[in-house]
Amino acid sequence: MYRFIHLYRLRMCASLAAFLVVAGFGTPESAPAQTITADPLSGKLVITGASTLAPLIAEIGKRFESIYPKVRVDVQTGGSSRGVADARQGLADIGMVSRAMKDDEKDLRAFPVARDGVGIIVYKENPVQVLTDEQVVAIYTGKITNWKDVGGKDAPITVVNKAEGRSTLEVFLHYFKMKNTDVKAQIVIGDNEQGVKTVAGNRHAIGYVSIGTAEYDELQGVPIKLLSVGGVTASTETVRNGTFPISRPLHVITRTPPVGLAKAFIDYAQSKAVHDIIKQQYFVPLVD
Amino acid sequence: MAKTLSRLQNPREWLALVFVWGAAALVTATFCWLLGDIIRHGLSHISWTFLTAPPENAGRRGGIGPILVSTSLILGVCLAVSLPIGIGTAVLLAEFTSDQSLFGWMTRRSLDILAGVPSIVFGLFGNAFFCKTLGLGFSILSGGLTLACMVLPILIRSTEEGFRAVPASYRLSAAALGLSRTTTLVHLLLPAAVPGLLVGLVLGVGRAIAETAALIFTSGYVDRMPESLLDSGRALSIHIFDLSMNVSGGDANAYASALVLVIMLLAINGTASWLATYGLHRKVVTV
Numbered sequence: 001m002y003r004f005i006h007l008y009r010l011r012m013c014a015s016l017a018a019f020l021v022v023a024g025f026g027t028p029e030s031a032p033a034q035t036i037t038a039d040p041l042s043g044k045l046v047i048t049g050a051s052t053l054a055p056l057i058a059e060i061g062k063r064f065e066s067i068y069p070k071v072r073v074d075v076q077t078g079g080s081s082r083g084v085a086d087a088r089q090g091l092a093d094i095g096m097v098s099r100a101m102k103d104d105e106k107d108l109r110a111f112p113v114a115r116d117g118v119g120i121i122v123y124k125e126n127p128v129q130v131l132t133d134e135q136v137v138a139i140y141t142g143k144i145t146n147w148k149d150v151g152g153k154d155a156p157i158t159v160v161n162k163a164e165g166r167s168t169l170e171v172f173l174h175y176f177k178m179k180n181t182d183v184k185a186q187i188v189i190g191d192n193e194q195g196v197k198t199v200a201g202n203r204h205a206i207g208y209v210s211i212g213t214a215e216y217d218e219l220q221g222v223p224i225k226l227l228s229v230g231g232v233t234a235s236t237e238t239v240r241n242g243t244f245p246i247s248r249p250l251h252v253i254t255r256t257p258p259v260g261l262a263k264a265f266i267d268y269a270q271s272k273a274v275h276d277i278i279k280q281q282y283f284v285p286l287v288d
Numbered sequence: 289m290a291k292t293l294s295r296l297q298n299p300r301e302w303l304a305l306v307f308v309w310g311a312a313a314l315v316t317a318t319f320c321w322l323l324g325d326i327i328r329h330g331l332s333h334i335s336w337t338f339l340t341a342p343p344e345n346a347g348r349r350g351g352i353g354p355i356l357v358s359t360s361l362i363l364g365v366c367l368a369v370s371l372p373i374g375i376g377t378a379v380l381l382a383e384f385t386s387d388q389s390l391f392g393w394m395t396r397r398s399l400d401i402l403a404g405v406p407s408i409v410f411g412l413f414g415n416a417f418f419c420k421t422l423g424l425g426f427s428i429l430s431g432g433l434t435l436a437c438m439v440l441p442i443l444i445r446s447t448e449e450g451f452r453a454v455p456a457s458y459r460l461s462a463a464a465l466g467l468s469r470t471t472t473l474v475h476l477l478l479p480a481a482v483p484g485l486l487v488g489l490v491l492g493v494g495r496a497i498a499e500t501a502a503l504i505f506t507s508g509y510v511d512r513m514p515e516s517l518l519d520s521g522r523a524l525s526i527h528i529f530d531l532s533m534n535v536s537g538g539d540a541n542a543y544a545s546a547l548v549l550v551i552m553l554l555a556i557n558g559t560a561s562w563l564a565t566y567g568l569h570r571k572v573v574t575v
Binding site: 046051052054055056058059062065072074075076077078091190191192193194196212213216217220280281282 | 345346347420425426504505508509510511512520530532533534535536537538
């Protein structure tokens with residue numbers, strides 16, 4: 001009797017194992033990179049890089065998939081540096097980079113898909129309305145540490161900086177001509193929404209985030225406000241018309257001139273057909 | 289009663305009592321506050337559609353259907369791999385290796401070190417080994433295997449403790465009855481060690497299901513319904529992280545997803561302890 005039960009259990013185990021093997025390894029889609037078949041618009045496209053761009057490209061990818069049902073667009077995050085590295089090594093078909101391309105990245109082909117402004121944010125009830133570029137630099141380098149020195153209340157300034165490798169950090173430092181080692185930050189953060197939450201939760205904080213994100217959160221009643229830079233109001237509108245000085249292009253990149261599926265996708269991501277998605281993700285479509 | 293009262297008149301006793309109760313109250317309050325916050329913000333968004341529909345507009349709208357499936361598959365792979373290896377190693381350490389042996393000592397120490405390694409390290413290892421070296425790419429399989437590496441130390445150590453908690457008289461009696469070591473193991477020691485295994489399982493599943501860092505580079509970010517274990521699939525924890533930290537306006541769905549995660553964890557833990565009480569444990573009692 002026992003023996004029968006044992007046999008039965010063994011068979012259960014065996015069939016379970018067989019099922020796992022079939023479910024896992026039996027499928028033919030094992031190639032991680034783009035699989036080119038006879039029809040150019042089928043197969044899998046792997047896109048990695050900037051977390052800022054990931055939700056946007058993923059949404060564009062979904063619409064692309066709905067047009068070409070045989071296509072799979074896989075978007076992975078990890079930062080612009082990773083987008084560059086993966087595109088170079090061929091681990092990704094397309095990389096995402098949320099800044100202008102650098103001089104040592106001339107080997108890659110870059111295609112802008114949208115723009116994003118980087119705005120300086122403070123707590124909503126902070127009486128400071130405007131900061132000159134020199135004041136921002138002085139605050140970020142620790143030369144000014146109290147709000148009263150820039151026309152605010154007598155309270156210590158909490159400087160919020162972005163983590164190394166983040167494109168917003170590079171754009172910000174580039175505009176204010178600072179080095180990251182000069183920055184005396186109390187808090188170091190990663191994604192945009194984290195920056196908004198940090199400043200919203202600290203009455204004396206100053207930080208910088210994507211303008212689209214900040215504008216949306218301000219509308220939703222999150223207690224932050226965008227400061228104007230160089231006399232220009234920080235808004236998606238001023239980013240679009242090019243008057244706002246701190247902005248960055250959002251790129252997709254490839255190692256070689258794109259062909260087939262990658263080309264089709266990049267053309268689509270640059271077309272007017274996705275402008276509504278770009279606005280929906282609080283970025284600014286390129287004026288064409 | 290009188291004794292307790294007289295004790296309470298001593299200020300030192302009284303202080304200690306306040307401290308102990310205070311600490312317990314603080315822990316409970318933190319948990320209740322956390323749970324209350326999640327329920328308050330998340331409950332109104334949970335519906336059948338939310339649980340089954342795919343995410344829309346980067347997760348701000350729509351549901352978490354494919355993400356739930358991916359999460360379950362990742363956890364399934366993790367357990368299918370870690371349970372047999374974990375129990376096997378625990379048996380070896382507890383039953384076939386003496387306390388003093390160098391091999392046992394080294395295995396235990398390395399497991400203890402591994403148990404304390406930050407999950408991002410496992411993530412990078414998983415990305416380098418499973419995704420690149422083994423060529424599995426960003427896939428549910430890579431994610432599950434990485435999680436298996438991460439939970440194995442916890443699983444092995446607590447299962448081993450479970451085996452060690454079985455009285456030596458069980459083994460001696462079994463030997464006296466002429467039972468083989470395998471029979472003793474399967475019918476006597478294993479069921480008796482279930483409580484230890486369960487502790488490891490609950491801790492391990494808890495760590496695995498809440499994992500973000502180890503999964504973002506292995507199972508990935510794709511929120512489509514997975515078609516096979518070699519597809520990339522977003523885990524619930526990554527979805528919550530992305531919605532709250534990267535997607536403006538994603539908070540409501542982040543809370544709802546967090547609530548689902550908590551419920552899932554409670555359900556798994558509940559099932560595990562139910563199994564232990566009514567399933568496997570009874571076997572030993574009736575023998």
